[in-house]
Structure formats: C-alpha cells, structure tokens
Amino acid sequence: MNEPSGEHDRYAAGLEVRRSVLGAGHVERASKATTDFDRPFQELITEAAWGTVWSRPHWTKRERSMVTLALLAALGHDEEVAMHVRATANTGATREDICEALLHVAIYAGVPAANRAFRISKRVFAEMDGRADGQ
Incomplete structure (x- = not known):
C-alpha cells in the first residue's frame, strides 16, 4: 500500500x-x-x-485479540472471525482464551452467534494443526 x-x-x-x-x-x-x-x-x-x-499501550495484543474476536463473533463477521482466530498465533491468545471469549458471546450476544463462531474456530484450528477433520 x-x-x-x-x-x-x-x-x-x-x-x-x-x-x-x-x-x-x-x-x-x-x-x-x-x-x-x-x-x-x-x-x-x-x-x-x-x-x-491496536497501538494503544493499555491492553496487550492478547487482550485486544480476545475482545476483537468476541465483537466479530457477536456481529456475525465470519471471515473476520476466521482471520482473527488465525492471528491468535501472533497475539498470544490461547484456545482457552478464545473459548472464554465465545462463552461471553453466547450469554451477551446469543447462542447462535457463539455456535457459529465456535464452528469457525474449530475449522481454523484444524487448518492450523494440519488436520482436515475440523474437530
């Protein structure tokens, strides 16, 4: 650019x-x-x-990553959810962190949004792990 x-x-x-x-x-x-x-x-x-x-000093990249994933999941931005799940390899957010963020999505934004984000996350994790099963 x-x-x-x-x-x-x-x-x-x-x-x-x-x-x-x-x-x-x-x-x-x-x-x-x-x-x-x-x-x-x-x-x-x-x-x-x-x-x-993202350049502000008050939160870590890990914290920003979790909040970003929760917001994207709540809003149903599936491609962005997948991209930011992949980005956790660089931000330090763990799979447990992602699970916790998506549990918040379930309660505050709805089970369907969280269910979709969990499904996307599982698919991305499988890709990251070199598996085809999505499990």
Missing part, C-alpha cells in the same frame, strides 16, 4: 502492528490486492484500527 500523505507516523505504526498481528503474508496479499477504489479504505483501517486502536 502506498503511504498516505500526512499521517506517516500513525500509518507506519499501523502497518507494523497489522503485520505483527495478521502476519506479513496477509498484509502483503492485501496490499497487492488494493486498487485505486479501495486504497482509501485500506489506509483508513491501517491508520485507525491498527495505528490508533
């Missing part, structure tokens, strides 16, 4: 955090897929989500 004018520090910090959480490969693929149409969006999420919120 090309660096936007003006917000160099926030963009650079965001790019660094984004790479550390999602992995350099993911960020590189997103960068290569960026077009003139969605470049402003990619710049926005790099600066705002990664350079502002």
